[in-house]
Amino acid sequence: MLAGPTWAATTTLSTAPQQQNLKAVRKEIDSLQKDIAQKQAVQKQAQSAIQQSELAIQQTDQVLNQLGKKQNASTQRLADLEHQIQTAQQQVALARQKVSQMLAHQYRNGEHDAMKLMFNGSDPNQTSRDLVYYQYIARAQQQLIQDLNQRQASLAQLAEQLEQQLHIIVGMSTKKAQEKSQLQQTRADKQQQVHQLNSEIQNRQDQLAKLKQDEKRLTDLIANINRKIQQQIAERKAKEKAAFKARQEAARKENERRRRMAADAQKQGKPVPEVAKTQVPVETVDTAADDSNAGRAFKSLQGRMKLPVTGEIAGRFGTMRNEGTVWKGVFIHAGRGQAVHVVADGRVVYADALRGFGNAVIVDHGGNYLTVYTGLSVVGRGVGDAVKAGDSLGSTGALDSGEPGLYFEIRYLGKPVNPLTWVH
Template sequence: MTRILHIFTGLALGLLAAGAAAQDDVGAKAERLETLRERIGELEAAIDQDRQREDSLSAGLAELERRIGEIAGDVRALEREIAARAERVEALESEIATERENVARQRERLAAELRAAYRVGREGVLRLLLNQEDPDRVDRMIAYYGYLGRARGERIEAALDAVETLRRLRERRRSEQEALEQARAERESRLQRLEAGRAEREALLAELRERIERQGGTLADLEQQAEALADLVGRLRDTLADIPETTAEARPFPAHKGDLAWPLEGRVLAGYGSQRSGGVRWTGLLIDGEQGAPVRAVAHGRVVFADWLRGLGLLLIIDHGDGYLTLYGRNQSLYREVGDWVAPGEVIAAVGDSGGRRGSALYFEVRADGDPVDPVAWLRSRS
């Protein structure tokens, strides 16, 4: 009986131990599951933060590239001012040289007259007059010396005027030179800000690219850019539906097909329909150009968009009527605003690399009723 009791007790203890072990295993698995859920939640939160951060980076890039464009535009205006002031300084230098010669001639003439007058002296003139016996001759000599005196006085006045003119010219030159130096200093300051902005942009781009590559989102990013552009064009078409077409003096846009001047003289880096990364195709032309090179309108029209757009940077869109639009993207600066009318060949922007791109180039599109068409069919053939 005692032996059976021992066996039963051992079996019971074994079962209790096995049950406890099973409960421990279930608890451990539940704990691991909870840990896994926490990690998944953290990862999802991190991904969500990455997306928000990417949106923030894109917004930061837009603001930064707008600022760079404004500074570049300021530099361009300062360059024009500097050129104009330098030209005025050069013209003043020429006037000063001419007036300096005039003053020198006046001085030499007066000096010669004064020396002659000194040699004759006042008593000599009186003696010469008293020695004359003919009264008419005396009258003529008095008139002659009076004329000489008045002429000498006029020449003295002219000499003084020349000296004053020279003084005013020198003062104008000094003022113009100071303004020129100030404009040059301002240009240097803006250029430094421009370089700082570009350095900041490069750092921002590096972070953006790292995130895009890490998420493997190149294709998705390109598709989002295409969707954003299509959406913008669609909204513009709706807006423009109630706006009158081009002015009467302008030829209809379709009449220019095959004869439009190129918006930029440069090599075509990517053609319409050519392959992009991720299997996406180009819907326009990518034209090579130096940073700051002038971008020109291909035809008469009105600016309907002039702002930053993801993927295309500083973008300008011109409405040519009859459902036709031309798009000019990746610019460094925009020189026209929404509502401005532009003429063929008018400079509307400067070539750049905005939109987070490497290498300056112009992105150019032609759209008919919202759909992209091959720009080459509209542009003048290059020989």
């Protein structure tokens, strides 16, 4: 089994304290952002109230202006009526004075006695005409006085109505002036609230900017620590792989030496040495992919993936093949008929024979990652089939060269990557 320590657990570096600090900072950032959002909502409401107050003040000013014009017009009209009343009073007084003078003149001249006028006159017809004339004048003067009195009464009634209307206008103006004062006070209160909110929001935004700087510093610190951790993991993993390869190579050389020793002994007719009768075990893959990685993004599986089948690793990424080409994946020596398991969730995009490799299945895992399984004796999936980690794609067989086992590749953006850097 390819195995190794859990590098992040064995390293002396740790991001845990910084992660805790980062979590606290982000919580405070979230709290500040919510507080700012709430204050901005209140600020918006207050600004809207200010706009409404200003509109109401403008409307009130328009009403006050109209009422002022009406008041001025009514005041002028009232002054005109009072002048007309005064003129009518003077005319009544003048008419009465003229009537009084005429009556007094008649009385002094004895013209008040109709019989006397008749007896004293030399011409009865003239006397009759004078009497009618005096009566006509008296009635005309009396009618004039009555008309003037009626006009004076009508003007007085109009003046009273106008005074009542003017009183109403003054009351309305007073009420509108009070409303305007209240609106101005409301606007001033809201402006003060907006000013205070602006100050608080600016203060919170300053705090938020500082916290985001703190968050960035912590994030950068954690990223730096993670880079160092990954570097340590890579170094240890490289050492472990080098040691693993060295052990495999040493085992092969020792087995080759023992085979030659046995062959030489047989050629010479000598007994085969005991040491040549056994082979040094070569490290093999003894676990295959299962459903433990189901539901995970392919990129997240690096370092925890299992290979598709169990068996001995007979061809390593980047090493030469017998026919002179280079392995772009790994070849796992395995007996025929073993189940071949897909290493991660995905969808089958190829399921057919592939020249030089026998039957092949290619699975798309998303994120520009593909896996290639070749040398299958039986293909159990078709193009378009969705598969989960651990599902069977078919069974092992042999490559076109006759090598029994499974050839496995991982490709990213179409380029092969070393599968052994993905497995544990």
